[in-house]
Amino acid sequence: MTAPELAAETTYRDALREAIREAMIEDERVFIMGEDVAEYGGTYAVTKGLYKEFGRDRVRNTPLSEAGFVGAGIGAALGGMLPIVEIMTVNFSLLALDQIVNTAATLRHMSGGQFHIPVVIRMTTGAGRQLAAQHSHSLECWFAHVPGLRVVAPATVTDARWMLKAAMADPDPVIVFEHNGLYNSSGPVLPGPVDLTTAEIRRPGTDLTIVASAGMVSKSLEAAEQLGDRNVSAEVIDLRSLRPLDRATLAKSVEHTSRAVVVDEGWRSVGLSAEIAAGITEDCFYRLDAPVCRVASREVPIPYPRHLEDAAIPQVHDIVAGAMTVMTGSLADV
Amino acid sequence: MSETAPPPTATARIFKMPSLGADMESAAVLEWLVQPGDLVQRGDVIARVETEKSDIDVEIWEKGRVIAHLVEIGEDVPVGTPILQLGTSVESTDPISATPAVVAPSSSSTGTGPAPAQVRERVFIPEPVAEHDLPPTSEPARDLRASPLARSMASALDIDLATIAGSGPEGAIIARDLPFNSMEGTVEAPAKSQPVAIDRMREAIATRMARANHEIPHYHLERDVDLGTAMDWLERSNECVPPGERVLPAALFVKAVARSMAEHPNLNGFWVDDRFQAGDGVHVGMAISLRTGGLVIPTIVNADRRTISEVMSSLREMVAGSRSGSMRSSWMHEATVTVTNLGTNGADRVHGVIFPPQVALIGFGRIAARPWVAEEQVRPRPVVTISLAADHRATDGATGSRLLSTLAHSLEHPEEL
Amino acid sequence: MKTLTNEAANAIVVEAICAVAPDTANELAGIGLDQDVFQALELDSMDHVNVITRIWEETGIEIAERDYGRLRTLDSLTTFLISAMGSGSERPKSV
Structure with missing residues (x-):
């Protein structure tokens, strides 16, 4: 894919900010709330400058109470506003699970479609910044489990720019996961809009399919390059949407390659990778030429020391090793 | 009835359908060559079975008394299925244990003996058979x-x-x-x-051959060998023996290959899971072409440890057996190297295709009189071209070259064989 | 002294070939008496030695290796058997 002439290089962080800004300009019901989002500009500086531009009514700092301010956001959405709620990390979102799972996800269903909750809840996920176990986990699967929620994970600058806009346009709750390792990544912003439901083939290949999302996409692309040196042509699929899963795109790819490696920064047990692997097996069983391989995080709370943190989460060489296992049936020397 | 209770269960044994080749999955008994009540000895042919590829005489490797056939004739059963129940040891003098197959059920008369009909009846073996010995009830493809x-x-x-x-x-x-x-x-x-x-x-x-060509990076080496000494030596030794003991060059070839493989173990074995796995002995597969088309490759196990006349008699039996359709199960061992011999009427040389997962195939062309330079003179000599097809993943040309040198030396000095 | 009729000698040779290569029985019937029977039936040296051995087992008559070359037709083999039996060079085998 080549960038159109007018595509400007920008960062993932700036692309998110531009999306929020545009939404706030276009519709005055839009406001953003969260811890330190105002003057400070947000823990990851996504809202930097918005306070100055839109003022304290639309860029609101909240107390350190996820249950409280997420609940307030849901209430505001019920009341006709279009709130964007920022949660510092997915770890802290657990305090708001009751609001999200018991309220946001259920009201449309329980009201027979009378009430929509057009809230967008953004949160950071993932490890790699030495923030230790309480700030580094990948709990996307907790939300992807719940009917009534839409869960997305933009992995590219373009998706950061346009998926947030699409999330704002969705009448129901959308959880947006932003991987902390992506904020500084940069690239061209291709023209939107984009959808919130399909997976995207980031690199075509014929020998095996690597399925990844968020922070694992770039690692998978790098692994695919290395696999190319071993004469293995790997197709890399960026899930983009974690709920619903785009099983059709996965199935189409695996029908073609007959082999799949699922990369997940979450833990392996009872996780997203299990769901994807099961889906592939259900959809493509008679085309599989090897068991579906999962490359996931070690079953430990993410450690603080750099070397242990690196060892705990999937790295490029782990993905290559998984791929070679699927290709050759034995663990290759990688 | 306690007095007709079966002998201790420890003596009951099961003979299972043997694997007669790496890719054999199932076979059907065509004919039983032993019947309930027969004594069998190690090496006896107990049945003729039909596999995907050929009909094979199955030998048994233990002795005992046959109690019962456990499969029907013509019934295709997976490898490992119990096919024969063997009874107590043959030394037993206990009449009951010696003929358990005809022990009547407990309802049998206590008169002068069981009625003939009951004698003929195949009684299911009363000994409990270990769980894992039970015939699988699943379809063959399951394993x-x-x-x-x-x-x-x-x-x-x-x-x-x-x-x-x-x-x-x-x-x-x-x-x-x-x-x-x-x-x-x-x-x-x-x-x-x-x-x-x-x-x-x-x-x-x-x-197999498509896989070989697809997967194996072959390299080919050749060497001409003057067989003059060997042919003279064979002629002299064959003169003194009756036809049944005469040795053909093919036996010399196989023996020489076996000896050479033992000296070059890197070429004797298999390429499995991306690495070389040495053979547990030198087992030479002999490609035997069938007049009806196709070929079979029976194996001479531990060929390097056999004498030339033993090799020769194996070859004769194999050729006769293969071509008359009676392969023996002892030939079905997995070979560590294959020899193909084009024989007297064949081509001059062969560029062979390796039989996977082996890593080498040695070919012998026809023995023909050719001009041969020795001691600065050109003379007609019986010459054979030996070729090696080897798997480049396992070895390099230098190794293959050394093997051919060893082989040439062996054939030039047949007395050492 | 035992003698062989032409028919009996011929039968011995044919029987030996059929035993070694039963799949050639039909073809064998069409082979000319002066044709190289081994070549015609595609019998190789191993088959050949098996036929020679079979004849030896049945009759006790040894065909020397140096005679292999000239004894490749049904005629020559039959004639050889008759003369060998007549000359008493056989090692009679008890039956």
Whole structure:
């Protein structure tokens, strides 16, 4: 894919900010709330400058109470506003699970479609910044489990720019996961809009399919390059949407390659990778030429020391090793 | 009735359908050559069975008294299925234990003996058979490891997976092991109604050889050897013995190959899971062509430890057996190297295709009188061209070259063999 | 002294070939008496030695290796057997 002439290089962080800004300009019901989002500009500086531009009514700092301010956001959405709620990390979102799972996800269903909750809840996920176990986990699967929620994970600058806009346009709750390792990544912003439901083939290949999302996409692309040196042509699929899963795109790819490696920064047990692997097996069983391989995080709370943190989460060489296992049936020397 | 209770269960044994080749999955008994009540000795042929490839005489490797046939004639059963119940040791003098097959059920009369009809009756063996010895009730394909893709391709292409050697984990058959494999992932299956013209042996050869050419980076080396000394030596020794003990050059070739392989173990074995696995002995497979087309490769186990006349008699039996359709199960051992000998009427040299997962194949062309330079003179000598096809993943040309040198030296000094 | 009729000698040779290569029985019937029977039936040296051995087992008559070359037709083999039996060079085998 080549960038159109007018595509400007920008960062993932700036692309998110531009999306929020545009939404706030276009519709005055839009406001953003969260811890330190105002003057400070947000823990990851996504809202930097918005306070100055839109003022304290639309860029609101909240107390350190996820249950409280997420609940307030849901209430505001019920009341006709279009709130964007920022949660510092997915770890802290657990305090708001009751609001999200018991309220946001259920009201449309329980009201027979009378009430929509057009809230967008953004949160950071993932490890790699030495923030230790309480700030580094990948709990996307907790939300992807719940009917009534839409869960997305933009992995590219373009998706950061346009998926947030699409999330704002969705009448129901959308959880947006932003991987902390992506904020500084940069690239061209291709023209939107984009959808919130399909997976995207980031690199075509014929020998095996690597399925990844968020922070694992770039690692998978790098692994695919290395696999190319071993004469293995790997197709890399960026899930983009974690709920619903785009099983059709996965199935189409695996029908073609007959082999799949699922990369997940979450833990392996009872996780997203299990769901994807099961889906592939259900959809493509008679085309599989090897068991579906999962490359996931070690079953430990993410450690603080750099070397242990690196060892705990999937790295490029782990993905290559998984791929070679699927290709050759034995663990290759990688 | 306690007085007719069976002998201790420890003496009951089961003989299972043996594996008569790496890719054999099942076989059917065509004919029983032993009957209940017969004593069998080690080496006895107990049955003739039909496998995918050929009919084979199955030998038994223990002695005992046959109690019962456990499978019906013509019933295709998986390898490992108990086929014969062997009774107590033959030394036993206990009349009951010696003839348990005709022990009548407990309702039998206590008169002068069981009625003839009851004698003829096949009584199910009363000894409890260990759980794992019970015949599997599943269909044969259940034990066969194959990927779902391989299974669906095989089904679409009407290929019997039992004829395919797997290269996947733990020998699983995966898509690339199948002939007609398309890496594009779109296999155009021929219409099922289309008759499959090739016979099973052709199919098996096609599969193996396609896999060999697809997977194995072959390298080929040749060496001409002056067989003058060897031919003289054979002629002299054959003069003194009756026809049945005469030795042909082929036996010399096999023996020389076996000895040379023992000295060059890197060429004797298998390429499995991306690494070389040395053979547990030198087992020479001998390619024997059939006049009806196709070939079989019976194996001479531990050929390096056999004398030339032992090798010769094995070869004679193998050739006669293969061509008259009676292969013996002891020939079905997995070979560590294959020899192909084009014989007296054949071509001058052969550039062979390795039989996977082996890593070498040694070919002998016809022995022909050719001009040969020795001691600065050109003389007509009986010369053979020996060729080596070797797997470049396992060895390099230098190793192969050394093997051919050793082989040439052996054939030039037949007395050392 | 035991003698062989032409028919009996011929039968011994044919029987030996059939035993070694039963699949050639039909073809064998069409082979000319002065044709190289081994070449015509595609019998190789191993088959050949098996036929020679079979004849030896049945009759006790040894065909020397140096005679292999000239004894490749049904005629020559039959004639050889008759003369060998007549000359008493056989090692009679008890039956």
